[in-house]
Amino acid sequence: MKKPKVVVLGAGYGGIMTTVKLQKMIGTNEVDLTLVNKHDYHYQTTWLHESSAGTLHHDRTRIPIKDVVDFNKVNFVQDTVISIDPKAKKVILEDGELEYDYLVIGLGFESATFGIKGIEEHAYTINNVNSSRLIRDTIEYNFSLYNNEEEERPELITIVVGGAGFTGIEFVGEVANRLPELCHEYDIDPSKVRLVTVEAGPSALAGFDPELVEYAMNRLEAKGVEFKIGTAIKEATADGIVVEKDGVQEEIKTKNFVWAAGVRGNSIVEKSGFEVNRGRVQIRPDLRTPDYDDVIVVGDCAVIMNEETGRPYPPTAQIAIQMADVAAHNVKVMVRGGSEFKEFTPNILGTVASLGEGDAIGVVFGTRKLFGWMASVMKKIIDNRYLLKLGGIGLLLKKGKFNIFK
Ligand code: FAD
Ligand code: NAD
Structure with missing residues (x-):
């Protein structure tokens, strides 16, 4: 009998966890399981602010797919997805096509530019290993250029971060920690360097506990971060950005502009052709798309509504990982022709954000607030727990974070 073809697109948190679960739950005699990913590695997106700042080598974030996926049970296709044809049940790849009976989409996120002029051309983004490495190298290059120019060019040693959400705050915390070493390395007077965070909203980390937000801003300001709150980025150019506050526009010159604004x-x-809201599919409770019974979406390509607040849950790795449990179960149900679909409800265990080496803020177990090294240790526990879940003790020992002071 012909085996059903299951294809998983993307080896991010949602895609790789779904694959790892499926390879354990369902035999190769029952299903033909394929994982497609652009690279032969999975990467920890949640560590990319560190790689972007140069405080953690990007190889630490990379996990070879062969280390966690059993290639005797899963066909791994290293290729780039170009498009999906859900009516014809086909995936178009750069180097061919794949047919499927059941599809899991886990292609992750990309930066939202909100149509702002010049962002696509002139901003750096923290999206994947390659874009992160480019940020680190750009900052190092511009710092090295500074003392080789005849004219004073402060834009080379001005770093501007757009957005003070979790990504912007975590990145700026890492950069602030690295600046003393960078200045020493490139013979630059630290007082000449600017590290600016521009946030359009009335506060950094909107919606997060105000006491923790204040702690974070104080800690970062003490390390030299300048906050421009209530200030919207209106345009990016080759030489900097244009911002606006209370109707007044200002240009900030920079050669190091990182867009982390959503x-x-x-x-x-x-x-x-999938129906989307801000690029994300409003899936059914069993994670299937509204229009296609044979397509499941996991991770940042899906939007889950929080019934209590009436707003979508912020897209996180935490939710992507949890979705994989339900996705794998429901794929198994479809393959076996059953009807016992599980429904997905996020179980938010907490939110912890790093402020750089040994410092963090977080809310865990509902209302418990954590500051400083305790929050930083909690963040490492969360990261290590994921590695254990994905690849067992071997992966944890290879890639885990064990130094509690870093
Ligand atoms: P992703 O992790 O985005 O992975 C997508 C995968 O698909 C990648 O392997 C990619 O190579 C592949 N892919 C993409 N396009 C193609 C294509 N065309 N063809 C083939 N393959 C493709 N969330 C938390 O819960 N906790 C945190 O501490 C946290 N920290 C974060 C820190 C940073 C700096 C950032 C940027 C985000 C952070 N997040 C955090 C959010 C979290 O990283 C995302 O929600 C999560 O990565 C989404 O997972 P995903 O499975 O949707 O896919
Ligand atoms: P975000 O949407 O959470 O924050 C973006 C920020 O940019 C907002 O504060 C917004 O007001 C601001 N902004 C938007 N347009 C702007 C403009 N024109 N000028 C200036 N500021 C502007 O996005 P993010 O920080 O990239 O996070 C993405 C997702 O990843 C979120 O769901 C977040 O929770 C998650 N994440 C979680 C963690 C963590 O748990 N530690 C870390 C990083 C990211």
């Missing part, structure tokens, strides 16, 4: 689902999903 994300959307991978645009492939929208371009393939």
